[in-house]
Amino acid sequence: MKKHIPNFITLLNVLCGCVAAVFAVLNKLEVAALFVLLGIIFDFFDGLAARVLNVRSELGLQLDSLADVITSGLVPGIVMFQLLGMSRTGGWNADFSSGSWNLLAWDDVTLSILPFFGFVITMASAYRLAKFNLDENQVSSFIGLPTPANALLILSLPLILLYHNNNFLNGVILNQWFLVGLTILSAFLLNSKIELFALKFSNWSFKDNALRYIFIILCIVLLATLKFLAVPAIIAFYVLSSMIGNTGKKNKRNETS
Incomplete structure (x- = not known):
């Protein structure tokens, strides 16, 4: 029975990621950030539970990375999608059909293609997690920025907009080139060769x-x-x-x- 406890905690991370994704799509980024944080907490405790109960398994390792793809990969990509949409209009209620990037159309829906660049973060996160599962050396340190840390970085942006409400910061965060540059930097850091210390x-x-x-x-x-x-x-x-x-x-x- 105890061998299933860490996996159940990991599945709670999956649930939090799914809920966060729904709220991110609805542009409720504050709530999305809350569930991502909750998912990251579950991500910490599933590993802790596995070590304490001595029930670490290959299944748990794979499941943990799949959960992180959702919570720390998909959700940050959706949030960046929303932020890039806001950068086209300069406001919270983004109109994704505005601007000069209207290249994607389907039936009666026309979308700006720029916001989809945010999913580079999701792609880079998935690639990093796949590499992590094959790397047996990342025990006391990480190679590249961990996906939860990157998720917190991206999710902090809408929270800064909401709670700091500084004109200068708002102008920087809602600048499309800043967001494009941050997306590229994020993808680079996730898969870089930089050795980063682990809090173990x-x-x-x-x-x-x-x-x-x-x-x-x-x-x-x-x-x-x-x-x-x-x-x-x-x-x-x-x-x-x-x-x-x-x-x-x-x-x-x-x-x-």
Whole structure:
């Protein structure tokens, strides 16, 4: 019986992803973000449950990635679709038939093709997760940006629009070229060769986990002060600090060799 507990938690992630996708299609991006966050929490606890119960399996690994394709792959793609649609009209109630990109038509429906570029994120996420399932080295670290982290980055954008309501930030986020550039950057980071540290503790020593402790403390401080604007800052720090740490490791290896 206990071997099914982690898989059931993973299926709750699938459910959250499906619900989030529905709300994202309806342009209720705040609710979509809430269910994505809930799905990511289930994604964390299914692995934890598998380790605690010692019931890790190949089925669980495959199911976990399939769940992430929905929650952390499909939903961010839909959200970027919506944001790109808003960038064509400059408002929350996007008219996807407006603008000069009206190249996709079916019966009485005419859509701008630009918003569909957002699904590059979904494609890149699916490709990353497929590679992850075949890679046995990503245990204490990740190669490329994890899909949940990328999902939080994309989902933070509509929350910044809703809760910060800053004209400058709104202008940047609803700029179509910024969104196109972010989509390309997102796809690159997901499948890059950058080694990123994982928040997995083999012990509680500060010396061995200094970067992890600093990262957690910084996340708490930034979230308390910057709210949703903290999310892009945290992701940027995560990537940059990992790159700096990797450079330090390489220098130490060169000195000892």
